[in-house]
Amino acid sequence: MKSINMFRKSGRATSEFRAWLLIWLAFAAPALACGQAAEQPFTLELRANKPIGVAGSQVFVWVKMTNVSDHAVDCTEAEMDGTLTSYNYDVRYEDGKSADLVDKSLPYSSPGHTGKQWDKCSLGPGKSREIELVVSFRYNLSKPGKYMVQISRRSSLDANGLRTGDWVKSNAITVTVLPANDPPTTQQ
Amino acid sequence: MGDRGVPRDPHHYAGHHDRKGCSKRPAGDVLHSAIERWRHLPDRAGSGCDLSHATITSISPNVFFAGQTYSNVIITGTNFITPAAATTACPATVFMPTEVGLLPKALTVNSSTEITYGFQVIANVRTGEESFVAKNAGGLLQTSQPFKVDILAAPVITWANDPDGTSPTISGPNATLPNPTVVVGQQIILTTTPTTLATGIPIPLSIVSSAWKVTGGTNIGDYQPTSASTSVTLMPPLNTPGLTFYSVYPAASVQEAYQFCVGPLGEDGGSNACSPVVTATFDVSGFSTPAINIGNELLANIDDLTGCAAASGGPTLVYGNLRGPAAACGVATGTPGITFYPVGTPPGAGNFLFAQVVTGDSVVYSGASGTSTCTATPGLDGNYTYQLQINPPSTSDSPEAPLPSTNATVTRNFNATMYLLWQSTVNAKTIPVPLGYIPWAFNGTAANGGTAANPAWTASGTGAPVMSNGEASPDGVIGSNDAIPDAGSPNSAFVPATTISDIPGWNGLAVPASASCVTTTN
Numbered sequence: 001m002k003s004i005n006m007f008r009k010s011g012r013a014t015s016e017f018r019a020w021l022l023i024w025l026a027f028a029a030p031a032l033a034c035g036q037a038a039e040q041p042f043t044l045e046l047r048a049n050k051p052i053g054v055a056g057s058q059v060f061v062w063v064k065m066t067n068v069s070d071h072a073v074d075c076t077e078a079e080m081d082g083t084l085t086s087y088n089y090d091v092r093y094e095d096g097k098s099a100d101l102v103d104k105s106l107p108y109s110s111p112g113h114t115g116k117q118w119d120k121c122s123l124g125p126g127k128s129r130e131i132e133l134v135v136s137f138r139y140n141l142s143k144p145g146k147y148m149v150q151i152s153r154r155s156s157l158d159a160n161g162l163r164t165g166d167w168v169k170s171n172a173i174t175v176t177v178l179p180a181n182d183p184p185t186t187q188q
Numbered sequence: 189m190g191d192r193g194v195p196r197d198p199h200h201y202a203g204h205h206d207r208k209g210c211s212k213r214p215a216g217d218v219l220h221s222a223i224e225r226w227r228h229l230p231d232r233a234g235s236g237c238d239l240s241h242a243t244i245t246s247i248s249p250n251v252f253f254a255g256q257t258y259s260n261v262i263i264t265g266t267n268f269i270t271p272a273a274a275t276t277a278c279p280a281t282v283f284m285p286t287e288v289g290l291l292p293k294a295l296t297v298n299s300s301t302e303i304t305y306g307f308q309v310i311a312n313v314r315t316g317e318e319s320f321v322a323k324n325a326g327g328l329l330q331t332s333q334p335f336k337v338d339i340l341a342a343p344v345i346t347w348a349n350d351p352d353g354t355s356p357t358i359s360g361p362n363a364t365l366p367n368p369t370v371v372v373g374q375q376i377i378l379t380t381t382p383t384t385l386a387t388g389i390p391i392p393l394s395i396v397s398s399a400w401k402v403t404g405g406t407n408i409g410d411y412q413p414t415s416a417s418t419s420v421t422l423m424p425p426l427n428t429p430g431l432t433f434y435s436v437y438p439a440a441s442v443q444e445a446y447q448f449c450v451g452p453l454g455e456d457g458g459s460n461a462c463s464p465v466v467t468a469t470f471d472v473s474g475f476s477t478p479a480i481n482i483g484n485e486l487l488a489n490i491d492d493l494t495g496c497a498a499a500s501g502g503p504t505l506v507y508g509n510l511r512g513p514a515a516a517c518g519v520a521t522g523t524p525g526i527t528f529y530p531v532g533t534p535p536g537a538g539n540f541l542f543a544q545v546v547t548g549d550s551v552v553y554s555g556a557s558g559t560s561t562c563t564a565t566p567g568l569d570g571n572y573t574y575q576l577q578i579n580p581p582s583t584s585d586s587p588e589a590p591l592p593s594t595n596a597t598v599t600r601n602f603n604a605t606m607y608l609l610w611q612s613t614v615n616a617k618t619i620p621v622p623l624g625y626i627p628w629a630f631n632g633t634a635a636n637g638g639t640a641a642n643p644a645w646t647a648s649g650t651g652a653p654v655m656s657n658g659e660a661s662p663d664g665v666i667g668s669n670d671a672i673p674d675a676g677s678p679n680s681a682f683v684p685a686t687t688i689s690d691i692p693g694w695n696g697l698a699v700p701a702s703a704s705c706v707t708t709t710n
Contacts, residue, residue, distance in 0.1 A: 058697055060415060078515035079570060081700040085498060085516035103702060111553040112562030112702035114589050114600070115515035117524070118575045119582075131576045132415055134697060161512040161519040162496060 438474030488632030653681030
């Protein structure tokens with residue numbers, strides 16, 4: 001009864017507590033849910049456009065970048081050989097071994113590499129941006145099976161434009177690749 | 189239609205005298221015997237006039253549509269009196285409808301067994317029955333039993349997904365929205381009535397076919413571009429009661445004409461017949477003078493980009509002029525090789541979109557040991573939309589290629605077509621429509637005047653729209669060539685989209701050149 005009376009008497013404190021709880025739920029909880037530290041300026045949420053793909057076809061995933069900081073964050077992308085190099089990719093077989101790279105000569109020590117810089121992008125506080133990534137240009141996903149995909153992105157740029165800072169990791173998702181002669185009967 | 193089935197006989201048998209001159213007799217309880225005696229009487233006064241009552245055995249056709257005029261309806265029966273056989277006492281047979289839904293036009297008694305009849309069905313009549321009778325002089329006793337036919341209402345076209353959500357009727361004289369307007373790429377869902385026929389009509393029929401004919405405009409069934417693949421779905425089957433499509437380009441009048449046909453249902457079915465054609469008309473609004481303006485068009489450059497763990501960086505052949513990290517390392521600054529600006533006044537709320545299709549891309553490396561030629565597979569450049577941008581004020585491209593120092597020359601030939609599209613936001617059911625495109629190319633060569641250990645690269649070449657009219661490529665000086673637009677004016681290389689084939693399509697992403705290299709050794 002005493003504690004109840006205390007809450008009754010300190011209604012303002014209770015309101016403040018609730019407000020802070022709401023703020024925590026809105027910002028900190030999603031970050032922690034993705035295994036990310038609360039101080040990271042953005043979160044990455046990965047989803048598969050099609051959880052089931054067909055061997056030999058291009059495999060896409062979508063990443064939603066959400067600015068959870070109080071300042072604008074860079075969201076500019078760059079591309080090499082069809083892969084957005086603004087992200088680090090971790091693609092593994094079901095047994096946990098790293099999937100095979102398409103180009104064993106990475107990082108770009110052989111001829112033939114081409115790239116481009118995308119237009120500048122800045123993401124304001126609280127804003128989100130979802131973009132599509134092609135995983136199959138970097139990793140060989142032609143072998144049927146299940147692949148675990150996780151990406152990460154440096155948290156900031158230095159004064160020279162180099163990506164620096166901590167790695168912000170996405171959630172991990174599973175992409176199933178079926179044999180080419182056994183395509184899925186329904187799109188998922 | 190009023191009191192269907194009740195003969196509209198202006199006469200009454202009780203008001204007539206029989207041929208023996210008997211006085212007026214009440215109808216009631218002696219009706220049957222009177223009729224029987226009448227029918228068995230001989231020829232009247234030797235006039236050749238048979239007072240036997242007319243009969244109708246068939247009417248062909250026996251299905252009629254509202255609003256239509258029929259001029260050659262054949263009535264078959266017995267005891268019809270032709271004008272030639274008619275006398276004052278025994279006039280020609282009269283054939284008439286019993287309801288007010290028909291307007292008689294012509295009547296010809298061809299013989300004692302055939303009448304040709306013409307009439308018009310009023311426009312707003314509902315589906316139901318109509319009865320006809322053939323009358324000989326004398327009144328009810330000489331009038332045939334009513335012969336019933338089907339009257340079917342004309343089809344009505346409804347716009348099922350109008351933005352107001354009212355589903356207005358858009359065909360016929362009673363249309364609530366006679367000539368609606370849509371914007372390019374706005375989904376149009378049309379439904380029609382009837383889709384089935386009422387069971388209460390006297391002659392059982394069913395709808396056996398439906399047919400649409402769409403004229404005017406450029407129309408498709410669907411277009412849902414994705415990065416994976418994209419193709420145009422042509423117009424859907426036109427033999428269903430409903431129709432869903434999109435108009436891609438502006439048009440003053442896109443007409444959708446609809447007709448259904450009925451057929452007999454069972455042994456007692458009526459004729460095969462087709463409804464009148466009803467038409468709805470849409471105006472399709474769009475851009476009047478869309479364009480892509482071009483900016484920059486720089487010469488090829490050798491830019492020394494900063495490397496990192498993911499890429500070595502160093503000298504890079506760039507269409508544009510960049511400084512800072514290599515693409516794999518961070519965000520470079522500078523000027524892109526070519527910039528595209530969307531131009532045009534939209535017909536409403538919506539977004540400009542870009543999509544670039546790589547039509548050719550090769551990088552050739554030549555050195556002391558041989559030549560490597562790496563060739564990309566054509567396809568969509570990166571993503572749909574280009575760089576995943578929605579309604580950008582501009583977009584750009586700066587193709588680049590790292591320069592391994594072991595090579596003497598590196599040449600990149602890049603060809604692409606940049607499409608400008610627009611998608612209305614009038615509702616969620618819209619598709620992007622092409623406004624036009626610019627084919628363009630970058631051809632640059634880097635030559636190493638130094639050594640592998642101490643390279644000294646120089647660049648030559650440039651990029652520009654590929655002029656369909658054969659004009660020379662610009663020299664990189666803005667304003668020096670027609671290929672480079674004046675500020676605010678369309679580029680002469682811009683090709684307005686006007687046909688279905690101008691809608692961009694691809695089978696997948698362009699596969700980077702690095703995936704396919706062929707090396708020949710010296």
